[in-house]
Amino acid sequence: MTNGNSLSDWQKQELAASLNRFPERKESFTRHGGKEIARLALPEELSEEYEQQLGFPGRYPFTRGVQPTMHRGRLWTMRQYAGFSNAAESNLRYRYLLDQGTTGLSVAFDLPTQIGYDSDDPMALGEVGKVGVAIDTLADMETLFQEIPLEKISTSMTINSPAIVLLAMYIAVAEKQGVAVDKLRGTIQNDVLKEYVARGTYIFPPRPSLRLITNIFQWCGTNTPLFNTISISGYHIREAGSTAAQEVGLTLANGITYVQTALDAGLELDQFARRLAFFFNASSNLLEEVAKFRAARRLWARIMKNRFEAQNPASQMLRFHTQTAGSSLTAQQIDNNIVRVTIQALSAVLGGTQSLHTNSRDEALGLPTEESVRTALRTQQIIAHESGVAETIDPLAGSYYIEQLTDQIELEAEELIATIEDAGGVVAAIENGLIKSRIEESAYQYQLEVEAQERIIVGLNDFQVEDEERPALLRVNPAVEDEQVKRLAEIRAGRDNNAVERLLAELQIAAESDANLMEPILAAVRSYASLGEICRVLRDVFGEYRD
Amino acid sequence: MTTPAPHRVLIAKPGLDGHDRGAKFIARALRDQGFEVIYTGIRRSPEEIAAAAIQEDVAAIGLSSLSGAHLRLFPAVLKALKERGAGEIPVLGGGVIPDEDIEELLAAGLHAIFTPGTPAETIIKAFRSACETIQHADDED
Amino acid sequence: MKTEDLLARFKARDPRAIGQVISQVENNGPQCSAILAALGADVMDSTLVLGLTGPPGAGKSTLSGCLIRHLREQGQRVGIIAIDPSSPISGGAVLGDRIRIMDHALDPDVIVRSMASRGRLGGLCAAAGGVVRVLAAAGCDVILIETVGVGQSEMDIVRLADLTLMTLAPGFGDDIQAMKAGLLEVTDLLVANKADLPGSEALCLEMSATFRDRSQRDGIDRVVRTVASQNQGIDTLMDRIEALNTNHLEQGIRTARRQLSLESETLDWCLELLRPQLLAAIRGQHQPIDPRLRAEQLIADRNHDQRQ
16 A cells, blocks of 8 residues: 555545544634644654654554543543442442433452452451451342433443452343343453452452353353443553563563453454453553553454454554553652552543542542542643643654654553463463563562662652651441341342252352353352352352462 | 671551552661561551561561551551560551540550651661660570 | 470470470470480381472372372371572562462371572581481481472482482473582482473483483382373382492491481581671771681681680
8 A cells, every 4th residue: 555545545544434323523623723633643654664764543453542532532531430339329329420411330349349348258357348348148239329320331240350340240230220131331340360460359360260261252242232241451460560671561461361262262252352441550651651552452453363363453552551550659748649540540531531539648548539530630630731642642652852752652561471371371371470570570670779869759768758747537437347248138038049059059060061151150149149159069069269 | 697687577567558669768778778668569458567576576667557457457456466476576667647546546556657758767766765675685595 | 285285285396386496496496406406316226208300390209199199198297398499688588489388288187388598608418417317206207308309409309318319301401511510419319300391312322321320230220200290100200219228328328328317417516506606706806917827726716615
C-alpha cells in the first residue's frame, strides 16, 4: 500500500465508520482563539516504518489507540473502585451514584470473599467487610443490587479465584429481576495467574484455576456475549515491585496462557478474544508510562495476529483500564499525593486508556474519606476538560524519546515472554518461582535505591517536615463482622438444606469430571449454598495452592 | 566458640491480605544484615505463626498486615505465644497503622510498630536489639 | 535455663524445649555437649531418615507435603529439616521452605526446623547430624531432610540419610544432565513427579535405563511416578520406600551406611574443633616456606608436644 493511500483508506474505512456510529464529543475542537485542533497529528511523510510501528488509531498495530477517534469520540470511563463493608450500605451508595449519572459500578469484595471463605470461617477473623463488601450467599448479592436494573448498568467486579461463583450469583440476581441474561454488561477480573505472583488471593492450584476460567469463557461466550470475561492485570504485578517492562511482559504472557488454554479446550478464538480486557498501573514516571501503554498495545496486537492468527481486529485490540499506583503514595505530607495522582492519571490518558481509577490522597493511611475520593475524581475531570490532552489523539507520538522508549519496552517485554516460554510457560514459571523472583529482585533493588537516597521520594526520604499532623481516617465499624455472621446463620437456617447438600454433591461429581462447572454452580447458588460451601467442594477436589 | 550464631527471626503475614512486598523487603534486608529469616508466607493464622516461631526457636517475630485487621491479629499472635509458654519472644509489627492504634498495640505488648516510610535501618536496628534482649535474658538464667 | 530442666521438658516433648534444644545443637551452644551426651547411643534405632532433593519447581515441597500427610495418617511422628543456603556475603539467609508445610503447623506430631547451610567448613553434617538425633530423641519415627539444588550440601544430606529420594519432573532436562555425574548415582529412588504432563514418559524411560542395574539386582523398581499435586502415586512411593528400607536392613546396608556417616561426621567435628587451635598456631607467623610444608611441620610439632 502506498503512503498517501493508507491515510485516505483509514479515513474512509475505520474513521468514517466510527464517526458514522458515534459522532465526536464536539462538532469541532478549537484552541482559545478559534483555531482548529488536529484530530491526529502525522509526520509529513508516512513512511513504511511509520505504518508498521505506529499506523493509525483503530487499526493494526493499534500503537496510537484502539478507536479511530479515541477520547474525542468518548472520554474514558471514570470508574472509581470502592469498598463498603456490607451489601445494604453498598447498595445505597450505588443507587446514589446512579442517580448522579454514573453508568458503571465497580464492586470491591472483602478478603474472605475473594479467597472463598464465608464470614463465619475462622480464617475470616478480623477481615470481614474490611476492604470491600462481604458476600456469603445469593441473599447478599440480591441486597447489593436491590432496585438496580441490571440491564441498564455495567458492573465491574474485582474477583478472581472464586469469580465463577460471584458471576453465578450476579446472573442469578438478574434472573430474579427478570432481566435477560444476554443483556448483562460488565467485567470480572478473573485473572488468577497474577494472584500467584503478585496479589495473593489464590485458592486452587494453577491448572484447575485455568479450567474454571475456560469454563467461564465458554459459558459466557454463548450466554452473556456482552460481558468481559477477564481483565488481565498488570496493575498488581507492578504494585508488587516489577518494572514497567516486566509489567507488560508478565501481563501479556498471562494473556497468551489464557488464550492458549481456551483454544486447547476447543473454544473459537473470535468467540472469546474480543471479550479480553486488560488492566494496567500508572506510576509516576510520566514518559515511561506513556511508552509502556503504547508498547503493550502494539505487542498484544502482534501476538494476536502473528501467533494466534486472529483476523478480527477486535480480537487484536488491547483495551485497558488503568489505576494510579497505590504503592507510590506516601503517608507523609499526603496532599503531595494529589500531585502524584495527577501525573499518573495524565500518563494513562496520554497512553490511551479506556477507563481510569484515580487513587485518593489518603489511601496510604487507610480507607479514603469522601472528600478525598471527590478530589481524586475531580483530578480526572480537570484532565478531561481543562488540560486539552483529550482533544487530539496520541499527542506524544513522534517524540524521539517516546518512540525509542516504546520500542525498548516492547523489546524487553518480548524477551521476558521468551524467557518464560523457555522455562516451560507461565504455569511452570509460577511453580518454580521464576516469575516471583524476577519481581522480587526488581522490588528489592528499587527499595534499596530509595533507602540509599539514590531515588528521591518527596516527603519520604527528602524534603520531610517535622511533627506532621496526621489526618482523620475512616474506620470500618467492627460490628459489621458480627452482623454479617448473624445474617449468614439466618440464611443457613431458612434455606432447604437437603437441596443444598444434593446440589453440592452434584457439583462435586461435575468437578471430578471434565464438565463445565457454570451450570452446577448456578444451581447451587440459586439454592443459597454459600460461597464458602461451594469453594469447600472445589478445594476438596482441586486441592489448595500453597506458595 | 568462634563466631556467634546468626540471629534467627520469623517474618509472617497474619490475616488474608496478599501484599507481601514490604514483608519480603524486610526479610531480604535482614538477611543482608546477617540474620537468618524464616519467612512463612501469606495468610497465616496467629496460632500457626506462634507454633512456627516456637519450633524454629526464633529470637523475634515480625508481623505485617495491610488490610486493617492489625488490631485483632497482632494481639492474637501475642496471646497464642503466651498460651504456648513463649510470651517472652518480642513481636514487632508493621503496616498501614494509625497513630491511635499504635498506642493500643504497644500497650497490648507489641515490642515496636512501624508504618510506611520507616527506614529499613531503623527496622533492622529494632530487630537486632529485640534479638539481643532475649539473648541476654537467656544468659542470665 | 539449667540443662537438667531443659532436658526434662524436652523429654516431656514440650515443643518450646525441643526448639531450644535444637538451637543449642545447631549453634554449638554451651549446653550442646551435655544435651548430646544425654541422648543415648540407641537414639536412632527406630528412626528412618529420608533425604529429599531435586531442582526447584519439580514439586519437591508438594511431594514432601504428601509424604507428611501419609505418614501422619499412619500415626507416625514426623520431623522435617529444611535446608537453604546462607548468603556467602552477609552470612544471613531467607528460609522459605516452611511455607509449603505450614498446613501442618498446628500438628504437634510434625516438627519442622529450617536450617541455613551457614557455609560450614566441616560440611553440613556437623550440625545437621546432631539435629537429626535430637529429632529422633524427640520421638520422630521418620525424619525428612529437604534441600534444593545439586550442590555440596546435597551430597552431605545423602550421607546423613538412610534413603535419598530425588524428585524430577518433565522439562528439567538440563538439571538431569548436570546431575548424572554425581547426585543421581547416590540416589536411592527417583520420583518422576508431574507424571500427568507431556514428557513424563520420556523422563521415566531415561531414568529407568540409568537405574536398570540396581532395579534388577533386588527387583525393586527405582523409578516411581507421582502427581503430588493430586496426591497420586504416594501409596506406591511409600511401599517402595518400605521395601527398599527392609531390603537394606536385611542386607546390613543401612547399618553400614550409618557407620560410614558417623565416621565422616566425627571427622568433620575433629576438623571443626581443631580449627581454632590450628588457626592460633598459624596466625601471625610469617615463615618463608611453602604452606604445605608449614602444615606438615605444624602437625609434627603438635604430635611431639602431645607426646611430652
